[in-house]
Amino acid sequence: MTYSFRDKLGQGGYSVVYKASLPDGRQVAVKVINESKGNGEEFINEVASISRTSHVNIVSLLGFCYENKRALIYEFMSKGSLDKFILNRGFSDATICSLDWNTMYQIAIGIARGLEYLHQGCVSRILHLDIKPQNILLDENFCPKISDFGLAKICQRNDSVVSILGTRGTIGYIAPEVFSRTYGGVSHKSDVYSYGMLILEMIGGRKNYDTGDSCTSEMYFPDWIYKDLEQGNNLENCLANSDEENDTVRQITMVSLWCIQTNPYNRPSMSKVLEMLQGPLQSVSYPPKPFLHSPEGPSFQTSYVSSSTL
Template sequence: MKNHGSLAPKKYSYSEVKRMTKSFSNKLGEGGYGVVYKASLPDGRLVAVKVIRESKGSGEEFLNEVASISRTSHVNIVTLLGFCFERNKGVLIYEYMSNGSLDNFIYKRGSPNAFCTLEWKVLYQVAIGIARGLEYLHRGCNTRILHLDIKPQNILLDEDFSPKISDFGLAKICQKRESIVSILGTRGTIGFIAPELFNRAFGGVSHKADVYSYGMLVLEMVGGRKNYDSGGSQTEEQYFPDWIHKDLEHGKHPASSVVITVEDDEMVRKMTLVSLWCIQTNPFDRPAMSKVVEMLEGPLQSLSVPPKPSLQCPTKSPVTQLSSGSSQEVTRTNSISN
């Protein structure tokens, strides 16, 4: 499914960007990457303008994002309308998504910043939409694109709560025939990084790394909390998927404390089972995204309970200790062989 009439992104001057943002007056949000502002194009269309923080090097992450997202055209991938690279400043101009990012809606327990709790039917459709977007990146466009930073903050929602994958700064473009890619160091966000990305002993890095991140994202949607947030002391904490798996073994699921319909219960169970398949430690045991879509849209009865992932709690690993309980990007070079 493609966006109709998709055009190459237009290059703007910094003075034009300043004009369309009214001198950067309407801030939508801020993160490690930079600041996002609400703006209007000369034709009146609302856009989101992302001003990238000045980074070391030649703006590699910025150019990477422009190069990878320019190759895409899909209803579940955010559209890049324009960019600016001037005075060492990188600016990305995206279609405006009125409901912001998914994280505003799913961390409903104990989060004063949550706008509202979405119905399970909506969350289920969001999960399917993200899966379709990833399937397109892996198989549908002329080159294979590994996103490598799938997380709720990078899923944007339009006025109808249709999801669109955004933020391609860490993406890896490869030929379709390539199954394993060469990546120096670890890239991604704590809590969503596939095991093979921080230790090659788990296997080579492939599109299955995105499948793992997707599985952790859907588990967060079901559980309504951050997967690496212990919520207690180190001795009491439990690896998030273990907690989900344990509930499943006892015939419960994380949403069972909320009164839901039989139909909702089936959707939640499907999301839970599929996500647990997606986070299997061995990349070969994870389904491709095309299979994920098929599993989500098929009957619950056809889904079996996956084995419990054998990976130890990530909060005990050196990589995860960097997080300090917050969402933090990791892009570090290390001596792990590729």
């Protein structure tokens, strides 16, 4: 199917993805798990999680193999991952975003719908716990689909807090409570935090945890966004072209800042996020400035663990 693994699409912490073709000519993506990493737990976890889903904003699992090689067969997403379109590799403020604001807004809505489905629409609630641009795939129409369920947690729909061992996620997107229970319990609100950081990256066009020479704290990024919001400034690298687009940017920014509140109870559910995004700008209340650090704890940046090193 992969023509001897000829066409490599991408590589993650524990897998490599290849372009392949089914006998009927349909293109697919084959994710081959690295046998030397882990005991197959992430593979089984991904199959168990995603096989419970069926949604336009969740990537479709078409099949899997466990003998000889551990591999998963997914629908092929022609545009690749979201990070290729929103992240400025050089971290230069002069870079222009490659997506127009309407497309970015529709992507933000699509991701929110996918997460709402995982949290409320499945028989079991699924916490993804690794939402980031690299795990959002785009089809030919830029419809976003959530992928990579290797770190997902399946729980009962009425479970407000779940128990997990260790830290799950990727640097820059992990909610405070995931790495330190002093901030609260891990729940669907942890995905809300990751979603907020992802959307702020879409707005700013740069990684949230690498902001240049003056400050190394990953929380400097939303602080910078918040200051622009307070002052009514346009972000220099993503200028809106009309008052309507300016209102859209402001609305998305305010919702995102609500999503990254330090206290999980202050974050909206994904259902509420959709309501805020799709309603009038006037209906979104002004968000409090997120706290940068715990008064009694270490800074966030020293506590992160990437998914590739779990």
